[in-house]
Amino acid sequence: MATFVDRYPEEASVVKACLTVAFVSLGIGAFFGLVQALHRTGVVRLFSSVDYYTVLTAHGVLLALVFTIFFLLGLFTWAITRSLERPLPNIRLTWAWVGLAQAGTVATAAAILAGFVPDIGVSADVLFTFYAPMKAHPLFYAGLAMFIVGTWLAGADWFLAYREWRKDNPDERIPLQTFMVLTTMLMWYLATIGVAVEVVVFLLPWSFGIVETVNPLLTRTLFWFFGHPVVYFWLMPAYLMWYTILPKLAGGRLFSDPLARVVFVLFLLLSTPVGIHHQYLDPGIAEGFKFIAMTNTMFLLLPSLLTAFTVVASMEHGARQRGGEGRLRWLGALPWRDPAFTGMALAGLMFAAGGFSGMINAGMNINYLIHNTLWVPGHFHLTVGTAVALTMMAGSYWLVPQLTGRKLYSRPIGLAQVVLWFVGMVFMSNAMHRAGLAGVPRRTAEPQYNSFDFTTTMGSIEELQLQIAVGGTLLFVSVVLFSFNMLASAIEDPVETPVDDRLPAPLSGADGSPRVLDNLRLWTAIAVVLVVLAYTLPLASIVQDAGLFGNVPGVPMLIGNFVESLAGVIA
Amino acid sequence: MEIHAYEKLWLGAALLLIVGFIGTVAFGAVGAGVDMIDDDGGTVDPGALDQHPKFGDPGVYQSGPNEYDVYVVAQQFQFQPGTAEAIEVPVDSTVTFHVTSADVIHGFEVVGTNANTMAIPGQVSTFTVETDEVRDHGIVCNEYCGSAHHAMEGTVKVVPDDEFNATDGGA
Known part of the structure; x- marks a missing residue:
């Protein structure tokens, strides 16, 4: 029996090209993560704390943007092709967006990494949120713009494939995986308007010197217009795998197809009009606007809570198909030796924990206690750092063999890898949350100060630092094992059936559900209205405060600037 | 559309939780007087x-x-x-x-x-x-x-x- 690579060889090459970029970024980004964990905790300081911020920028950009989104590009290409059961309409267009996104990534990565060599004069130590008036080299912004245009073209490619399919299948329901890809991309088009305007209209001309000043609150608000929905752009590939692949790996079938559609529609509607919840502590935005963003945010809990139900129900169904019995004893009947299953299940478990700390973040008043403390990266290492990243790695154990026609090199190594990630993250994330409660800030090279000491309600700061260092080391070892397993799998001999790639139909199919669920125009229109309602007044008042282009000159993030500033402080 | 009874129960509980969260923050702001950063600080050059x-x-x-x-x-x-x-x-x-x-x-x-x-x-x-x-x-x-x-x-x-x-x- 043939697998994906035999049926769609060109598309398999595209997916492989995307995943290769993703995995290389994962390896480099994880190494930088290890360096940071050891540096901040004072265990090993390989270089000066000035370079810490270059490492941190690279870690954030390579993992949060490049690894996750290139994996998405690959996974969605696979999902569209297999669920529409036809090749992509124009493979040259496909390769064009792959090339554009890759070129953008190289440009941005080069601008960041050049920060290690001051003599080059190129630097982008602005972190992945790149808040103006901190200024990066134009190459950083230009690369970012190319990368985003690449993702837009990818979406266009998938919509064209869907249109071709629709011509031949006028009355059919949209296949579930295609539905997930299309709704996610509609959300992405809406969300990226914010960052596109921020980069193309304001930051790029300003970094070239065409425009002198910026309005920092405006660019920051445009960033978060994009910066929150981007987390769902990372999460939706994981959801796609939890809904359509995990039930099969568990030995069963998806519980409900219509509810999966409802969940994706809710994400399309609610992902974007929430970005201001990252700005609860910003001056210049009225409390009422923040309250609207919070209300939308809280309702975003709904699709994730529904997903928790469906995922657990599908796993229980699978376990019972495999002979599992009892109220909880069925858990023992699940295929825990399969790294793809175990990794996704552990990722789901951690996502529940991340959901709880996210509820604290979302609470507009208690957020003050943890805003910009280490609690926040503690939170998102559970969500994007585990729910997304671990699901992607686990999913690769099942997906990659379909792309190469070769078996996975080692299942036991895969199993050790996903468990190691889980254990490492328990240590690191737990300690980060607790350190955040003690007030330890995020994004800093040396969280030890001259004028005061942090106090913890239980345990000690030293114990927390040890946990972060040990956790970070385990996570890095886990990525090394993953990379080794992927490389070793690439040189296995090709086989006829490298993996069982059939996906069974859901228990309740789409047929019984209202057709309006598939009305993408309607949902897009409502999503646009919600964004207009949430953002028009805040943006208008921010522009009224300081003008479109503001009155704040740029502050380049260069070493020279640092020396001058330090001299200023000492004088 | 068929929705399982347990799922309806779960959905109801989830909505209750969400409304409860929004309620506590609203109460904190209006009732308990928890002050939050607003736009009343104005602007400076x-x-x-x-x-x-x-x-x-x-x-x-x-x-x-x-x-x-x-x-x-x-x-x-x-x-x-x-x-x-x-x-x-x-x-x-x-x-x-x-x-x-x-x-x-x-x-x-x-x-x-x-x-x-x-x-x-x-x-x-x-x-x-x-x-x-x-x-x-x-x-x-x-x-x-x-x-x-x-x-x-x-x-x-x-x-x-x-x-x-x-x-x-x-x-």
């Missing part, structure tokens, strides 16, 4: 802070009996006042902080408390706290602001009434 009546000479200003205003300028890589000289306020008083930035975006966090705000050039953050205990608090910048970000710190001293000298700290 970040290039001309030295000509501002208060930010031009930042520090502690008395505004009434047991009421004080503290003006703080955050800039790479210090708080003024806070870093070179501590911010000193008397115990059992109501203190309103006014924080702005002279260059990039900074954070102003009184460590281990919910006195926490962003400092954005051109904008003024205001928030009010009650000082109920004589002790020193650390201040950190919690937003990355450049290569010596980790060195940006300061102190708030809450002192007994008789030790408080209104001429310290710039007023």
